Amino acid sequence: MGLLERAVAALARLAGALGAVATVCCLLLVGYAVGMRYLLGQPEPWTDKVAGWLVVALVMLAAPETQRRFEHIGVDIAVKRVGPRLARAAHLLGVLSVALVAAVLLAAGWEMVEFSRMIGVMTDLEGVPQWWIQALMPVGAALLLVVALCQALLLVIGREPAYLPKPEDDVLARDPLARAE
Amino acid sequence: QVTMRLSHQFPPSHHNARVIAAFAEDVAERSGGQVRVQVFPAEQLAKAGENFPGVARGAFEAAAAVNFQWGTTIPEMNVVTIPYMFTDYPRIARFPGSEAAQFLEGLLERRAVKNLMWLYTTRMSIFTSNRRPIVSLEDFRGLKIRGLNSLTDHALSAVGAAPSAMPGPEVAPALQSGVLDAGLTDVSAAVSRRYYEIQKFGTVAPYFTVMSHVYVNPRWWNGLTAQQRGFIEAAARKAEQDQLKVTEDTAAAAVGELRAKGMTIHEQTPAESATWKAAMQQPVVDAFFRLAPEGGRRSIELLNAIPAA
Amino acid sequence: MTFLLLLAALIALLYLGMPMFAALFLLPLGVLLYVEGGVPALGEMVIGKLDGYLLVAIPLFMLMAHIMVRGKVVDDLYGAAFGLLRRVRGGVGMATVAACTIFAAISGSSVATALTIGKIAIPQMLRYGMSRRGAFGVVAGGGTLGILIPPSAPMVLYAYVTETSVAALFLAGVIPGLMMACMFALYVFLTEGKARAPDDEASAEMESGVALRACWSLSLPIFVLGGIYLGVFTATEAAGTGTLYALMIAALIYRTLTWRDMLDGVQEATRTSAMLLMIIAGAAIYGYMLTKLQVPQELTQLVADLGLSRTGFLIAMMVLLFVLGLVLESFSIILLTMPAILPLLGTLGIDKVWYGVLLTLSLEMALISPPVALNLVVIKAITGASLGEVNRSIYPYMLMLALGTALLIAFPEIALWLPRLAGYGG
Ligand code: NA
Numbered sequence: 006m007g008l009l010e011r012a013v014a015a016l017a018r019l020a021g022a023l024g025a026v027a028t029v030c031c032l033l034l035v036g037y038a039v040g041m042r043y044l045l046g047q048p049e050p051w052t053d054k055v056a057g058w059l060v061v062a063l064v065m066l067a068a069p070e071t072q073r074r075f076e077h078i079g080v081d082i083a084v085k086r087v088g089p090r091l092a093r094a095a096h097l098l099g100v101l102s103v104a105l106v107a108a109v110l111l112a113a114g115w116e117m118v119e120f121s122r123m124i125g126v127m128t129d130l131e132g133v134p135q136w137w138i139q140a141l142m143p144v145g146a147a148l149l150l151v152v153a154l155c156q157a158l159l160l161v162i163g164r165e166p167a168y169l170p171k172p173e174d175d176v177l178a179r180d181p182l183a184r185a186e
Numbered sequence: 187q188v189t190m191r192l193s194h195q196f197p198p199s200h201h202n203a204r205v206i207a208a209f210a211e212d213v214a215e216r217s218g219g220q221v222r223v224q225v226f227p228a229e230q231l232a233k234a235g236e237n238f239p240g241v242a243r244g245a246f247e248a249a250a251a252v253n254f255q256w257g258t259t260i261p262e263m264n265v266v267t268i269p270y271m272f273t274d275y276p277r278i279a280r281f282p283g284s285e286a287a288q289f290l291e292g293l294l295e296r297r298a299v300k301n302l303m304w305l306y307t308t309r310m311s312i313f314t315s316n317r318r319p320i321v322s323l324e325d326f327r328g329l330k331i332r333g334l335n336s337l338t339d340h341a342l343s344a345v346g347a348a349p350s351a352m353p354g355p356e357v358a359p360a361l362q363s364g365v366l367d368a369g370l371t372d373v374s375a376a377v378s379r380r381y382y383e384i385q386k387f388g389t390v391a392p393y394f395t396v397m398s399h400v401y402v403n404p405r406w407w408n409g410l411t412a413q414q415r416g417f418i419e420a421a422a423r424k425a426e427q428d429q430l431k432v433t434e435d436t437a438a439a440a441v442g443e444l445r446a447k448g449m450t451i452h453e454q455t456p457a458e459s460a461t462w463k464a465a466m467q468q469p470v471v472d473a474f475f476r477l478a479p480e481g482g483r484r485s486i487e488l489l490n491a492i493p494a495a
Numbered sequence: 496m497t498f499l500l501l502l503a504a505l506i507a508l509l510y511l512g513m514p515m516f517a518a519l520f521l522l523p524l525g526v527l528l529y530v531e532g533g534v535p536a537l538g539e540m541v542i543g544k545l546d547g548y549l550l551v552a553i554p555l556f557m558l559m560a561h562i563m564v565r566g567k568v569v570d571d572l573y574g575a576a577f578g579l580l581r582r583v584r585g586g587v588g589m590a591t592v593a594a595c596t597i598f599a600a601i602s603g604s605s606v607a608t609a610l611t612i613g614k615i616a617i618p619q620m621l622r623y624g625m626s627r628r629g630a631f632g633v634v635a636g637g638g639t640l641g642i643l644i645p646p647s648a649p650m651v652l653y654a655y656v657t658e659t660s661v662a663a664l665f666l667a668g669v670i671p672g673l674m675m676a677c678m679f680a681l682y683v684f685l686t687e688g689k690a691r692a693p694d695d696e697a698s699a700e701m702e703s704g705v706a707l708r709a710c711w712s713l714s715l716p717i718f719v720l721g722g723i724y725l726g727v728f729t730a731t732e733a734a735g736t737g738t739l740y741a742l743m744i745a746a747l748i749y750r751t752l753t754w755r756d757m758l759d760g761v762q763e764a765t766r767t768s769a770m771l772l773m774i775i776a777g778a779a780i781y782g783y784m785l786t787k788l789q790v791p792q793e794l795t796q797l798v799a800d801l802g803l804s805r806t807g808f809l810i811a812m813m814v815l816l817f818v819l820g821l822v823l824e825s826f827s828i829i830l831l832t833m834p835a836i837l838p839l840l841g842t843l844g845i846d847k848v849w850y851g852v853l854l855t856l857s858l859e860m861a862l863i864s865p866p867v868a869l870n871l872v873v874i875k876a877i878t879g880a881s882l883g884e885v886n887r888s889i890y891p892y893m894l895m896l897a898l899g900t901a902l903l904i905a906f907p908e909i910a911l912w913l914p915r916l917a918g919y920g921g
């Protein structure tokens with residue numbers, strides 16, 4: 006069990022790191038586009054498109070690691086006020102709902118990629134088929150599914166998944182900038 | 187009773203949206219309420235980019251698109267938008283039902299949608315500017331101009347301008363602040379986006395044609411009775427014809443309104459058009475052939491075969 | 496009424512322990528399965544929602560704030576403001592408002608503003624004789640400026656959902672933000688005037704040149720907002736160049752940013768963005784469901800039947816938003832309400848930019864209205880005070896926000912003047 010959890014964690018962290026790479030690429034790309042436009046007077050319209058794809062990449066790749074750390078926000082005051090058994094049930098419901106969403110996205114993503122490949126849908130960028138970008142969705146969803154199922158399994162057998170929120174945790178337990186409101 | 191949900195991106199006041207709304211009423215009338223067309227304008231039901239997969243996979247029954255939205259998925263659809271390729275009104279009026287249209291409809295069918303009607307959208311573009319009018323090709327040199335798409339932007343680069351893509355709402359402030367030197371848009375859009383408030387000069391040119399079209403899900407279409415299809419087809423043929431006049435009138439009214447609001451409008455002379463065509467068409471055709479090596483030539487041949495009279 | 500039922504169902508799922516994004520997916524999915532038998536192009540809908548150039552601004556603004564915070568650049572803000580205001584009546588507390596205002600112009604988050612400034616300012620304010628209630632209130636209230644003064648994550652989201660220019664919205668937030676800051680400062684001036692530094696205490700802050708260093712913090716929002724105002728940058732470009740500029744300040748001038756900070760900052764910004772964008776993805780299908788159920792039309796009809804005027808509608812919306820703010824956070828409130836009421840704004844002739852600022856003000860209110868009041872939780876976490884005590888400190892600030900909202904409803908120009916000057920809108 007410990008081995009499974011560590012393997013899933015390693016996979017999620019790797020994907021999360023790749024998502025972070027996508028963020029850095031986004032930054033460099035936007036910087037490059039501004040530089041080309043103002044310093045060389047040569048706009049590069051393709052950069053807008055690619056930056057949008059990098060956002061898809063960073064979301065899909067980092068969502069599993071975000072789930073592993075229980076960082077997807079919800080309303081936690083109810084869970085914090087009930088006893089440990091009810092809290093465990095609420096957490097289980099939470100991770101199972103994530104697993105269900107992930108399964109739906111995996112199926113929908115798979116279907117989408119198949120359709121785009123069959124029809125030959127292309128992006129606005131010459132030579133780039135749509136499914137290259139779309140494939141990020143089933144990949145991310147599959148990983149999210151694995152992470153959530155692993156968390157559910159641990160909760161069911163009475164173990165505690167890593168990063169499980171505790172009633173005494175406060176807002177300082179996370180980075181201050183993690184709440185975008 | 188059947189319902190046809192039709193998604194499109196035009197705002198309700200757009201001249202294509204008005205014809206589509208009339209089409210919906212026409213279908214209801216012809217079928218005595220047996221066929222209902224439920225129109226969702228302004229991306230209410232789906233974003234422009236989701237219309238095609240939505241219809242192809244049956245999320246809803248119909249959608250409208252602008253020809254160049256097919257981009258590199260069906261590059262041949264760009265053929266009418268090649269600069270100065272297909273901007274005579276009499277030939278545009280003969281486009282629906284032509285062999286060229288049928289050729290494009292065949293390509294659409296291979297992409298799992300059935301074309302229902304062609305809605306002529308514009309053939310009159312306006313090049314707007316503030317410092318000096320854009321009349322000769324030299325006026326383009328070094329001009330930061332709003333581009334349309336990567337294919338037709340080749341024409342602007344060829345005459346020394348620097349086209350940059352920009353979403354519609356950002357264009358006006360960009361023109362005002364000088365991030366852009368020049369705007370390029372459809373004459374009626376220049377009115378609806380109030381370009382007359384921020385731009386002094388406008389050159390109206392038969393630069394390229396934009397065709398919109400409505401397509402339906404083929405499985406749903408084949409499931410209709412012959413009678414139901416007949417109602418829809420008849421209304422579609424009427425809409426195609428009505429659209430021709432509506433669009434021409436809208437464009438003429440727009441030019442008048444821009445003048446009335448104080449813009450200095452120059453209508454391109456045939457001689458000027460020939461000069462622009464000579465410099466701007468070929469680079470786009472070359473890029474078009476790169477995207478569509480076989481279908482591209484065929485579509486141009488068929489388009490050229492449509493007679494002017 | 497369908498709308499209120501759906502909202503209630505969603506809130507119930509959240510209170511059962513579902514994360515926001517999962518509830519936002521599953522509820523409409525269930526409804527659509529029941530009503531329509533399925534959602535055929537779900538994949539395209541979700542990916543189409545995420546693939547937008549404007550959304551690039553979210554991770555980049557997030558990263559910009561991380562660099563400024565992790566590079567400890569913003570730590571000087573309170574000290575510098577205090578140094579300048581220490582001799583002024585109420586200056587101890589007004590310095591907090593000033594520091595919050597500047598930090599708000601660096602980060603898009605109110606929680607981060609309250610936390611970053613509060614950690615430094617609260618001990619100082621208490622030391623110089625401010626009441627606990629006054630000190631807690633000014634941090635919680637001043638913190639809310641984080642989302643009104645640009646950059647603002649909720650504003651980017653609002654712009655995206657309503658297809659409003661984010662540059663126009665950012666500019667529209669500036670003057671209302673400064674107005675609220677002045678109101679907060681005036682309140683501190685009137686109620687906490689006695690708190691001040693002793694005359695004989697040497698001003699360590701001024702001597703060490705903290706104020707001068709703090710100018711670097713100030714230069715970042717000037718660079719970002721100035722660029723947007725002058726039309727040099729789009730919002731996304733401003734986020735990118737602003738991040739590079741922040742990197743330069745932290746790495747070359749302060750020299751306090753380590754590689755470790757950078758690595759952690761990027762990963763954290765990425766995960767936070769993933770969290771927010773998954774909610775946005777979920778909202779794609781939620782909005783689709785609303786359209787299918789014809790909820791916008793139902794609401795339009797309702798408003799027509801009630802004969803609500805523009806002002807009447809706005810007041811009704813502010814009340815609804817206040818109630819939602821008691822139980823939900825900002826992103827959800829925007830995503831849940833906007834797809835339903837956007838058509839109404841057009842019908843009633845309400846400027847989308849104006850409404851966006853009003854909405855942001857009501858979101859500020861949500862951040863300090865119990866029981867789910869993040870800024871209050873922040874204060875409790877910093878000080879260890881009881882939630883009850885923190886709650887009591889906030890009422891004057893809620894009143895001031897309500898007053899600000901009323902002023903903005905009466906005088907839309909407060910928000911719209913600056914964006915119009917820059918060429919946005921009619
Ligand atoms: Na801010």
Ligand code: NA
Pocket residue numbers: 820821822823860861862863864865866867868869
């Ligand atoms: Na609240």
